[in-house]
Structure formats: structure tokens, C-alpha cells
Amino acid sequence: MPSIYLDHAATTPIDARALAAMTDQAAALGNPSSLHTHGRATRKTLEDAREILAQEIGCLPSEIIFTASGTEANNIALKGLYWAGRDKGKRVVVISSIEHHAILDPAHWLATHEMAEVIEIPVNHGGTIDLEFLANLVEKRGDEIAVISVMHSNNETGVLQPISEVVSIAGEIPVHSDAVQSFKKVPLSFSQLGITAMSLSAHKISGPLGIGALILKRTIEIPSLLHGGGQEREIRSGTFNAPGIVGFSTAAVSSGYNAAAVSALRDRFISAVQRLFPDAIINGLASERLPGIVNVVFPGTQSDTLLLLMDGEHISCSTGSACSAGVHEASHVLLAMGHSEASAQSSLRFSFGATSTEQDCDFVVSVLPDVIARGRAAHSL
């Protein structure tokens, strides 16, 4: 029985070398903060890893702050930059309307608990942010804005966002970008983008779970969420996760991901879906996108029903959007792109990765007609 994994945007198989490096490190003794021989040995390995990763993301080693996840990196960046701005009287937090919940929720938390005013940048039907809206906002209220956060690419649709343009509009205003989905999928350089902060996550690039990074310009000082031993520029205290860090940097230099091959698979899949379902909507089709993500609205269905049926065919994919108490909700991303509530509840996200094959793609295509027919029957009751 085939078992097909097309949910690489959720997490992707760990790279064999990353796993080996990680397990080796897990067996090594020494807290990198200790000054003795054991500590120094671990510190050496860890700082080697930091330099490798810095090279890959185009930043200085000292600009990397290791965290436990991309979510944590987003929280430190958004809250930290807001608090730093608030000290200078700036209370506006600008985010795009299609951010991941790891930005949306801290932003709204800041509004509820920390007196922030949150302004969301709308997107067009193609899923790209409205730069004119941002330019007008910055022109009118630029001195009030503490931080602008726009994701590098969207996790549901894969649509890439014009971060360089955001940076030039922002001028002196700090810009943060959640680049969790983009790293190692498309060219990405922290220094070339000229942003203030960026979030990354290891397990999205075939690294281990439980390790992420905030890249933060070395001149920027922000308050901390975790206080303690003073690690990571006193912004993120806590004993270093040395195995995770080593696994992260090893995955970052592995050459497993071939963007051209992955996007060829994606396009093969899209052509088949368009042929089988003329009424299906491929979200963000005309926009610049990541190689691996396809988000399809199948009219007259419900995402969670389709997910169950695909699972029954041993295919792992995703609705792409969040749940509330286990109940699937309409995607805020698709709503922002102009879909109706019903339409925003009838999408599936297929995400291809380094290990995906044409056979995977073709098998999914072979079961789709029956799954969609049953999904439509269940929805039409």
C-alpha cells in the first residue's frame, strides 16, 4: 500500500547527515557556557555551526540567536521590536493580513495587553501584499510605527512577498520577516534584504525539530522574553541546544533540495488538477511562489472532509489553515485573498519536498477524482 507524504511545508524528513551530526553531538559531554575543557569542546562545535549557518543565510555569526522554534523567533522579534519602539513612543505594529499565527497571535496579544495598535496590510487576489497601502501608511503614520513584519513567503499558498520593496518603503522603521518557509527553497540573504530581523526553523529544511533561529542585526537591542544565564546576547537565555544547532547547520549545507526538480513536480501536479477539475482554483498561480507548495480550492467541498478521505488513501496533505479546538476554520489567508467563507473552507495544500517523486504526484492525481466526488457528496447534504 503506498504511503505518500505531501506535507513538506509542515515538516520534511530529516537529512541523514544532519541526523548523524546531531546524534554524535547528543553523545558529547559539555555545556558550552562552561569554561573547562568539556565546555570549550562543545562551544567550539557550536560556534563552528553558527558560522556555517551565518554563511548560508548571509549574516554575521553574532547576528544569529538560536531559539527553540520559528514561533519563538517570531515572538522575540515582534514583541522585542514593539517594546523597543514603544519606549520611543511608537505604538503601531504593522503586519500583513496573511501572516502565520506565530505573528498574528503575538501581534493581537500586543494589542490586547500592551497597548499596541495593529494594522494589517491587505493582499491582492494573487496573495501579494499591497505595497501602495504600506507606502501610504508609512507616509502618514511612519513616526508611530514600531515594527513592520511581513513574511518572506506564505505557508499556505507559497506566494513570495516583495520584502526588498517593504524595506525601501520602511526607511528607518525596523522590518522583520518570517522566512521559515523560504530558507533553502529560494535565494535568501539577510544582509542583501537589509531587514532588521528574520525568523528561521530547522525542521523545515531537513534539520531537527526543536531548533530555530532569530537573525537580528547586531546593532539592535531588544528586551528579552527569557531571562537567565545571558546566552545569545542576553536576548535568549537558556542552555544551548548543541545537538539541535549542529543538526540545523548540517542541514543548511546539505544539497538535498533541488528547487528546479521540486517545481517541476509541482507543475506536473497543477496541470493534472487543472485537467481533472476545470473549476478548481490554484491559489496564487499567477504570483511568484515557492517551488513546493500548491494550494487548491475544490469548490463544493470541505477541507476537513477531503483531508480525512485523502488520509484514507494513505496520502498526507494539509488544509493549510488552523484549527480552533480541533474544528477546522476558514483560512484567513484565502479570505484575505478575496475568497468567500465557503471557498476558504474548501482548500487543500499539497507541499512537495526533496524526497517527493513523480510516482507520488501521479498516485495522488489517480485518487483525486474519487476523493473529490465523495467530498462533494458529503458537502451537498
Place this chain on the structure above:
Amino acid sequence: MRLIAAMSGGVDSAVAAARAVEAGHEVIGVHLALSANPQKYRSGARGCCTIEDSHDARRAADVIGIPFYIWDMAEEFHDGVVEDFLAEYAAGRTPNPCLRCNEKIKFAAVLDRARAMGFDGVVTGHYARTQVSESGKTLHRAVDHLKDQSYVLSVLTVEQISGAVFPLGDTTKVDIRKEAEARGLAVAQKPDSHDICFVPSGDNAGWLRDRLGSDVGPIVDQSGTKIGEHKGAYTYTIGQRKGLGLTIPTPDGSPRFVLKIEPVTNTVVVGAREDLAITTMRGERPVWCGPAVDDQRHKGFVQIRAHGAALACTYFIENGLLVAVLETPLLGLATGQAMVIYDGDSVVGSDTICETQ
């Protein structure tokens, strides 16, 4: 068969799902989210469908080794069960929402959806049995008569019963808990839920008062003389003796009981104990779990409460209504309740009581 197991997060539905898997069926666990604003935690034996319950259900599915999904049925539940419950009380009747939930949600919305998706039926942890006979699948009492839930399933049509699987009907509750323990299900000792699941406080009268208002009205005796005032007619039930707050005693000092609730005039009628006695009940909208009853007299049993006694009766159809004539008079019977007819352990059918005498 390919089955959807409705998993509440309790011990019964968990064991039912496990047994279905063991019987060789392909099973997918589904938890029904019935409240638009679920509570986080369950308190004691009250209600169900909290977020904690959905976690318990998911954990049980993982231990059993089956896929697990949550289906949002909050809208269907509100429209089909909660609104019906309110409307029935407002009309002076006493409804049973569990019965309505089986009729409209578990073996309608869920079963229909399951069938449309290519599944053959729905497994639940109800204590009841089914048997395959010439006329199709029939519904029967569970071997554990104390736990028997055939009463709340009696609203199912032949078609609905054909898609229902009840793996627990042959076992006692005590043994189900032991089995859950042996299967490593953490819900083995979780308390049963008793009260109405959408009234988490357990205060039904207060819940009704909040939604239907509390219009005071007269309490009258059978001659129509006002002898007191009530605080919302729907908070009373037929046969109720306590809490009437009457200060004018009867000539002989005997207690008064609620005989009738008249929603149009917002009046509660009280009288003597013997006036509560009825021997005949009639019901409308009958549902047959097997062959339809005709106008011939049949001997059997009628049950009027979920865990009430089976009362010997003669039943037949008259002017489109199902009639049951009791061998021994019964004290206090509210309209709106279901009367369920049994032939031995087998459920013949049910309907909603609309008239008593």
C-alpha cells in the same frame, strides 16, 4: 465494513471503537464538536464535549491505532437539538434531548455524511443490540438492563438502524471498564456523563429561565381557582409535588401535584394524587424500528423514561396515533416524552406522547 466511530472522549465509545477494529472493520474515529464555544474542562460527571473530552477521544484513537478527526456539528446540534429542547419546553412539553441527538445528529447528520463519504455505517458506545432478521436489522435491549439505552435509540428508522453498529450491547458496564483498563485506555475510570450536555451547570430550570424568561403565572386547581403563582411554567414537570410554594392547604391536608401545564395561558394546574393516574397514552409521529404496527391489539410493554420500568400494555394504531393502554394505572406522565413500545427485548417503535387520560 468501513465505519465512522463517534468518540465522545468517554469509556464506552472508546471500547466500542476498539471492538469494531478488532472485529475486522476499517474504523475512523470522529469526535463531534457540538458546542460553538466549548468549555475547556469537564467538571465531574456533567456534560461532555469539552476540549478536554476531545483530547481524551484523540488519545483513545491513538492508543487503538485509528485515524481521528473532529467534525463540527455545532450548527446542526443547535438547530436540531437545543432549539427543539427550548421549543418543546415553551410548548409545555418535556423533551428528551439525547433522543433528539440520536435522531438528528448521530444517526442522521453523521451517518449521512459518513455514507456520502463512502463509509458503511456509524459505531457508537450505546448499550443496545441489533439483530439481523428477515425484515432487516432490528433493535434490542442491551444485556445490562441498568445501562440499556435502547429507549434513546428508539427514534431510529429501519434505514438508520441498518447503518448503526453497537458493539457494547452484549456486555455490562462493569466489564466494559475492565476491558478499557486491559486495553490501556486512560478513560477506563472516567465518570459517566449524566446531565444534559449543553447545560454544563446542571441547573436545567435556571438555564431555561435564562432563555425563555420567567413570566410569572397562576397556579390553579382543577376548578380553575387561582391558589398560587409560579415563576415560569416550563420549570415544572407533571407529577411534581415539591417547590410549588402553595400556601392555601387542601381541605383534607393532602398534597397537591402538578397535573397539567398550559403554555398558552401560562397556567400550571394542580390536583390530587389520584388525578395524576392515567391508563391510556397516545402518541404522534410514530417511528418503527421494524414492521409498522397496525390497528390490531398487541400485547407488549411501554417505557416512558430513559431508564424507567417497562409497563405491560396493549398497543395499536387508532386514527393515525399510536395508543398504549396500561394494565396498571400510572401516576404522572408528561406529554412530549417518548413512549417506546417493546415486544420482549425488541424495540417495536416509538412516538411522542401528545395525549393522556
